[in-house]
């Protein structure tokens with residue numbers, strides 16, 4: 001039997017034993033080593049995000065070693081040879097590659113993406129010590145000697161930032177970037193801006209611990225939501241970026257009020273990459289005229305594709321010894337402390353919470 005953190009009813013998580021399944025042809029069974037906790041797990045615990053069956057294993061960010069390979073599997077999804085014992089990192093989405101979005105638009109989310117199954121069925125959820133990766137689930141070999149902590153430190157936020165910034169047109173050398181929110185997606189966007197050669201990277205949040213981490217991974221300036229008025233933040237951004245304003249604003253705040261401020265902060269011919277508002281239903285007023293006057297583009301994005309997971313994996317591996325990525329992990333729990341792990345995410349002290357299956 002495997003051990004897993006299982007959501008049994010709204011707000012109630014238990015550590016349970018669940019069956020281990022043989023891999024299917026084209027799939028793999030993974031012995032999970034680290035599983036990141038993401039805000040989406042909390043949405044699921046409080047049943048805010050979308051419909052899914054109960055009981056269900058939580059977690060969609062994982063790294064582990066191949067325990068068994070399904071028939072026909074000898075390569076990962078980037079064509080690298082793979083064998084039992086190799087470490088892999090996976091994208092939790094199985095695209096069908098047979099729908100209009102997948103095939104014609106070459107976009108996401110897939111209209112027929114497989115969803116998480118009940119806890120007693122084969123599951124690729126990562127808050128467990130075994131994960132069953134179905135046929136078609138993109139997984140990638142982790143290079144030998146890579147820092148696992150660095151890879152899991154930003155979790156699904158790194159592919160999210162890589163994917164969102166990609167669809168918003170990327171970041172060119174010498175551009176100026178504002179990041180709204182210094183949670184994992186904002187920190188990931190800061191890292192992407194850093195390696196892309198952004199000249200100024202200005203990060204806005206109200207959490208001092210997170211703003212400090214943002215500086216460590218590339219923010220050139222940080223602005224407090226609490227201590228500065230919107231007017232003062234705007235002035236600080238203009239001082240840093242010049243009179244035409246920032247080239248790119250990345251919304252990673254997940255709060256509706258970020259949107260009108262993001263439009264107001266955006267520069268002439270600037271772009272606005274809206275990455276964090278998927279869970280923030282509701283309305284907010286803003287002045288559409290600003291889009292016209294500034295020749296301003298707004299681009300929303302969700303559900304990074306497999307290539308973004310691959311790029312994120314290698315970005316984390318390559319940057320692990322250049323910026324203190326692994327230090328973004330502030331809390332580490334075993335599966336037996338599942339409730340504590342989810343509670344830690346909502347505490348103001350947490351940057352990244354992970355499950356480490358070596359903790360009993």
Ligand SMILES: [Zn+2]
Nearest residue numbers: 038039040156
């Ligand atoms: Zn996530």
Ligand SMILES: [Zn+2]
Nearest residue numbers: 096099102110
């Ligand atoms: Zn599809």
